[in-house]
Amino acid sequence: MIVYIAYPTSLNLQSANALQTFTTLRELRARRPDTLALIPRWGFEPSRFQELNVVHLPRPAIGKLSRLYKSTLLYYLEHSVFAAMTAAFVAPQRRQVEAVYIRQPIIAAWWAGCFGPQLGIPVIYEAHDLESRNPSRAKERWARGLLDLIDRTALCRATAVASLTNDFRCLLSQIGWRDPADVAVIPDAYDEQIFTPQDRAQCRAELGLPPDLPIVAYAGMTFAHRWLDGLLSALRSLKTTYPTLTGLILGGRPGERAALTAHAVSEGFRVADTTTTPADLYILPPRPQVDVVRCLGAADVLVIPDTVTDVTASPLKLFEYLALGLPLVLPAIPALHEIVPPHLAYSFPRRNLTGLQEALSAALNERDPALATARRVVAADHTYGRRAERILALVDRVRATA
Structure with missing residues (x-):
């Protein structure tokens, strides 16, 4: 026993x-x-x-x-x-x-x-x-x-x-x-019973999101120490290149969402807490995992702006993102690259805004479908x-x- x-x-x-x-x-x-x-x-x-x-x-x-x-x-x-x-x-x-x-x-x-x-x-x-x-x-x-x-x-x-x-x-x-x-x-x-490859068009239709917007998504139980303000700054700067770029942030405690929303509004974002309302940034409350996978599946790029730890960094979202196969942006932390080979992710120096912007831009332009398959192969060893x-x-x- x-x-x-x-x-x-x-x-x-x-x-x-x-x-x-x-x-x-x-x-x-x-x-x-x-x-x-x-x-x-x-x-x-x-x-x-x-x-x-x-x-x-x-x-x-x-x-x-x-x-x-x-x-x-x-x-x-x-x-x-x-x-x-x-x-x-x-x-x-x-x-x-x-x-x-x-x-x-x-x-x-x-x-x-x-x-x-x-x-x-x-x-x-x-x-x-x-x-x-x-x-x-x-x-x-x-x-x-x-x-x-x-x-x-x-x-x-x-x-x-x-x-x-x-x-x-x-x-x-x-x-x-x-x-x-x-x-x-x-x-x-990751839970292989829930996190499986999604049909992006279907996910967006179910969420009420337009089919042609470039969407960058993040999901987490809490926002503390995750550098989401850096993510907002990067999204705002990228709008000069991608005018319709939309952020989707899911999770966080009520106080964290309120603070992030206030910060986003001060940065000029149109913020909504439901995907049926037109906006260029959605900050959504926590949802069951079966709904989280639909939100992530609607995205073009999934991002981890930062982690709480460094040598022990092994966030659940890393494995869930991999299972979906979508382009993945993450900080260049050795512990993360133990799981994700560098060629399967778009990495940036930790807390480096320019690096994050460049990584997001490269991920939005990914065109090789073989990369998605390779990410799912890596994920399969981490159920x-x-x-x-x-x-x-x-x-x-x-x-x-x-």
């Missing part, structure tokens, strides 16, 4: 980490029905994870106290309590457990440094970055040592580490924390099914060396 422990930020899949957790678990359970998933839940709030027969343990919602005292440390305490709850739940079954797989740093630190050794269970930590570089980390000055302790314990004492990128695996080796042989690269993925198989292979390797 494999125990999978996660702390998704949305039980209804309204965040990227929740989507990744849900779909990874779906594919793991399809291959290993005995997988035991432990997920927290506050009270009886609705949860899509019930579809996967996960075990919902009560969420020790200590982090809610941050409304009174704003500090990430309260969430660290919450995650610590939940880690102890998972250990108490697993302990009676420990002889049946092959490995515990964890994708949350605080919980991973507790399991790697304490509960795993005590129970005699191998611990695999899926690292998404160093906690000390997390934009939402504890900001108290005295907590810097705690952040280092969390990172060192989770990454150095886990039986094995799963990294989203080879770039991060190399970093762990360079700083002397892990032998590369103990780190498996398991990138993010959630393949991701689950990579996780199971790592578990088998850990068992063989235990």
Whole structure:
């Protein structure tokens, strides 16, 4: 039996980490029905994870106290309590457990440094970055040592580490924390049940968009740290060459959309929040994935203006974009090019406005249909099914060396 422990930020899949957790678990359970998933839940709030027969343990919602005292440390305490709850739940079954797989740093630190050794269970930590570089980390000055302790314990004492990128695996080796042989690269993925090549004309007809506009699209759960203001500046400058150029931005929190809309209006864009209203920039609220794929399928070019991280950059949208086969514009970050060969994307120096403009222009002029096929071939190796198989292979390797 494999125990999978996660702390998704949305039980209804309204965040990227929740989507990744849900779909990874779906594919793991399809291959290993005995997988035991432990997920927290506050009270009886609705949860899509019930579809996967996960075990919902009560969420020790200590982090809610941050409304009174704003500090990430309260969430660290919450995650610590939940880690102890998972250990108490697993302990009676420990002889049946092959490995515990964890994708949350605080919980991973507790399991790697304490509960795993005590129970005699191998611990695999899926690292998404160093906690000390997390934009939402504890900001108290005295907590810097705690952040280092969390990172060192989770990454150095886990039986094995799963990294989203080879770039991060190399970093762990360079700083002397892990032998590369103990780190498996398991990138993010896309849901092949949803993200398939689309008919552009049909997508535009269903959305009420004109058939002949050049459209550049972006989709993301949140806009923070994604340099969307840079994208707007690039689109505005390109209008001298492409007068009917239209931007389509999908997702983001309400406050983020409001701020981006105000910025776009100040830049001279005609903005709408529905595709049935004439505009040259659409800023649309989040939609179900089946609707997201239609919006993306209506575009000529898909863009990633920037990523939150660098050596661990493995955004879900990268794989979803690839699956559609459309021209792809992205920053020249080595971690992204681990997945996308340079000749299949239009890259630009990070946060370089001129570079972004040139990359968008080149992508809008792509004419070789073989490139779309090649992108879909790359994507095919990064389905959630393949991701689950990579996780199971790592578990088998850990068992063989235990």
